[in-house]
Amino acid sequence: MSDLSIVTPDSVAQLSDREIRRSIRRRWVTRTSILLGWGAFIGIWYILSDIVFRDPRLPSLHLVLQRAGRIIATPGFGSDLGNSVLRLLGGFLLALVISSVLGLLIAYSDWWRNLLQGFLQLIVSIPTIGYAVLALVLFGISPIGPVLTTMLVSIPYITLNVAQGIAGVDRRLIVMSEAFGRTRKQIARDVLLPSSLLSLLSGARLAFAVAWRMELLSEIFASSQGVGFQIRSSFERYDTQAMLAWTVIFVALMLIFEHLVLRQIDRWASHWRSAEPSATR
C-alpha cells in the first residue's frame, strides 16, 4: 500500500517534528480504538449475558472461558478434538491429491475443462448444509460423511488454483529452458512445479477456511463423536456454556492454523519469488 513508504535514515531526517508527532499520535489513536473495540465487544457480551438474556441462554464470557479450560483438562477432550482434526485432515489431503489431478486435466485439456467446470460450479453452489444432510442420508452416523464432505467442498478451490498456476507459468521461462536444452523432466521439476506449488498452497489456504466449517457442520448432523457432536449435544442439553466453550476452542484452533501455520508455509514456499509482483502476467 502507498502509506507504507520506505524508511531510510535520510527520509526520517527530512520529516519535520510536527509530522513525526502527528504520525505517533495517529498510531496511538489507532491502538486505542482497537482496544476500545474489544472493550465494546466484551461489554456488549456482558450486557447481553447479564441483563438481557441471563445465564442459561447466554452465559457470561468468563464462565465460557472457565468452562473451556475445564473441557481442555478432561481426558475425553483429546479424543474428540483428535477425531475432528483427523477427519478434517483426511478429507483435506484427499482433496489435495484429487484436485492436483483435476487441475492438471483442466490446464491441459479443453474438453476436461468444460466438463469439470460444470461439476465444480455445482459443488460451489450447493449450500454446505446440503452436503451435511446428504451425508446423513448416504452414510448415516459415521465418520465417512464428514471426510467426504470436507473433501468435496475443498476440491473446487484447490483445483481452480492449481489449474491457474499451471496455465499461468511464465512461458518465457519455459521457452528459455528449452532453448538452453533442458530436458522435459528438468523443466517440469524446476519451472512448472515451483510455480504451480505456490498456487496450490494459496488454493489450499482458501479451501481450508471452507473445509473446517464443513467438517464441523457435518459432525453436527452425522457423527457420534468429535467437536461438532459435542456442540450439538450441548445444544440439545441446553448447556450453552459448554456449547460456546467448544466453539471457542475449535474456532480458535482453526483460525490459528489458518492464519499462522498456513500463511507461514505460503510465505516459505514463495520466498524465491521475492520482489517480482506479477511474473505470471
Next chain:
Amino acid sequence: MTDFSSLPHLPDSLTDTAARSVQKTQTAKPGGLFSRPWFLRLLAIAIIIIVWQLVALTNIRVPNIAEVIRFLIIEISEGTHGGTFKGLFWSPIGNSFMRYAIGMAIGVPIGFALGILIGTSTYARGLLNDTTLVLLALPSVVWAFLSTLWFGLTSEGPILAVVLTAAPFVAVSVSAGVRNIDRSLIEMCASYRVPLLRRTQHLILGGTLPSAITGTRLAFMAGWNSLIIVEWFGATSGVGWRARTLYNFQDYPGFTTWILLFILLIMILDRFLLRPVERRAFRWNEPPMLTFAETDDDSNASTNNSGKRLRKRQD
C-alpha cells in the same frame, strides 16, 4: 503476446502443450458435438443422475429419481402421502423465503454501512474490524443454535440468524472494496475539489459496488445455510423444518426431495438474480476470482488480459 507454439524448433513436449493449451483457450472455437459446452453440461448432469441411480440401487436409504418425483408431485398438489399425512409445498417455502427476505433486508444494509465505516475511517476500523472478523469466523451453526435458544420456536430466531450471518460477509468485502479504491483517484478528487456527493457516488460507491455485490452473493449463500439450520433445529414451519420432520419419520424419499429442493431454490436465486447483477457490476472491472463464470475461459480470466477482452467482446 508471442505465439510460442508456432515456433518450429520446439519439441512437442509437456511444456509445449501447456503453451498451446493456453494459446488455444484464447481463440477457442467449439469443435464437434462432443466438445460443445452445452453438451458437456448435459453430460455432467447425466453423470450425476446416473451415479445417483447407481447409489440408489445399492443403498436402501437413498431413493431413486422416480420416487423423488412422485413425492414431489404429491407435495406440490398437496395431496395425501397415504393416511392423514398430507403434502405441503408452498407454505414451508413461503415461510422460509419470508424470513430469508426480512433477514437479508436487515443484514445487507447493516453490513454495507459497517463496511463503508471500516473502510473509510481509521477509528471505525480499529473499533469494528476485529469484532467483524470474530463474527465472520463463527460458523453459522453457532448463530443458529444461539438464536434458537434466545427466541425459541418463533420466526425471530431464523431472522436474527440470517442477519448475523449475512452482515459480516457484506461488511468485510465492502471494506476491502473501499480500501482497494485507487488512492491516486482519491487524491485527484481532492485536488480538483470534486464535491463530496459526487465523490461518494462515483468514486466510493462505484469502486466498492463490485466487491459489495460479491460479498452479498456470499452472504446470500451463508444466510440461506443458517436459515435452514435454525429451521432444522428450532422452528415449526419452513423448509428446514419440513426436511427435519420427514427425516424423523424416516421418510427418505421425502427427505431427499426437500434437500434437493432447498439446494435448487438457492441455485435458482443465485443464477437468475444474483449472478446477472454481479456480472453487470463487473462489466467495467476485473471479474472476481471464484465466481466460476460459465463462459469458457475461467481459469485464464485473471491471468490473461487478452482472454478477458475476448470474452467481453463475445458478451
